[in-house]
Amino acid sequence: QVQLVESGGGLVQAGSSLRLSCAASGRSFSRYAMGWFRQAPGKEREFVAVVSWSGGSTYYADSVKGRFTISRDNAKNTVSLQMNSLTPEDTAVYYCAAHFGSPTYYDHEYDYWGQGTQVTVSS
DSSP states (O other), X not given: OEEEEEEXXXXXXXXXXXXXXXXXXXXXXXXXXXXXXXXOTTSOOEEEEEEOTTSOOEEEOTTTTTTEEEEEETTXXXXXXXXXXXXXXXXXXXXXXXXXXXOOSOGGGOOEEOOOEEEEEEO
């Protein structure tokens, strides 16, 4: 069992940066690939980024590539999402998720989810 708690969301202006954090509790955090997803109002949840269990491999959605950076600290059981050059299109609830296995884009393959943190970017 893994519990995930996101933090760091908020209201920012376009062009700003924000750093989301996800704190994990439970066993074997380092064995899970960790992903970030987001869901905007009226839209389906979408993949944002994922990092492998070791932190050595990362993958991003095209919409955030070059602006967002995912990282993890297995000693602290945390995963972060650094978001730069934010635009109003990044407004969404952001979710942290854990997948036991290799990195994946597919939300249905994730085993555990956090409650989400709201990010709102004003123009």
